[in-house]
């Protein structure tokens with residue numbers, strides 16, 4: 001399993017928080033966003049992005065590395081769409097907000113982590129399951145957990161941001177069946193592309 005030093009964990013968190021501060025400061029609930037970041041900072045900085053070795057960023061600090069990739073990708077995609085003349089682009093603020101927070105549910109419910117280390121050596125060796133779902137939580141998918149955290153911290157979001165986060169796993173999961181070409185908004189596509197691009201880069205990087 002990839003291991004990041006404390007210095008790298010801190011620097012990644014600072015980079016991520018800097019994006020949030022730079023682009024989301026004008027949001028009316030910024031003070032609550034900041035509270036979420038303060039109270040969940042350690043969980044956000046150390047959570048893995050997935051629990052299986054065969055998935056992406058399955059290591060302590062993986063969530064932040066993935067989130068940084070998604071932010072960079074969505075900014076790039078927005079620029080590209082703009083160059084191609086795509087109309088009614090979502091604001092940069094909205095793009096960075098959904099990219100930075102789309103997976104924050106993987107950091108936990110605010111009181112406990114979403115993933116905990118798998119202690120069964122058999123599961124680690126045979127299945128590559130290095131982390132497991134923390135059953136002390138009420139079960140929610142990680143996208144739902146993100147939306148729950150916004151509710152918990154009184155962070156209001158637009159319907160488009162809600163859809164983008166709720167549906168960001170796209171066609172990979174059956175519960176997104178209702179989100180399709182006729183119902184998805186532009187921000188949702190952009191987050192799906194940015195997320196997918198990040199997954200591919202993360203999987204195929206040395």
Ligand SMILES: [Fe+2]
Nearest residue numbers: 102103168169
């Ligand atoms: Fe996700």
Ligand SMILES: [Fe+2]
Nearest residue numbers: 066102103195
């Ligand atoms: Fe993601």
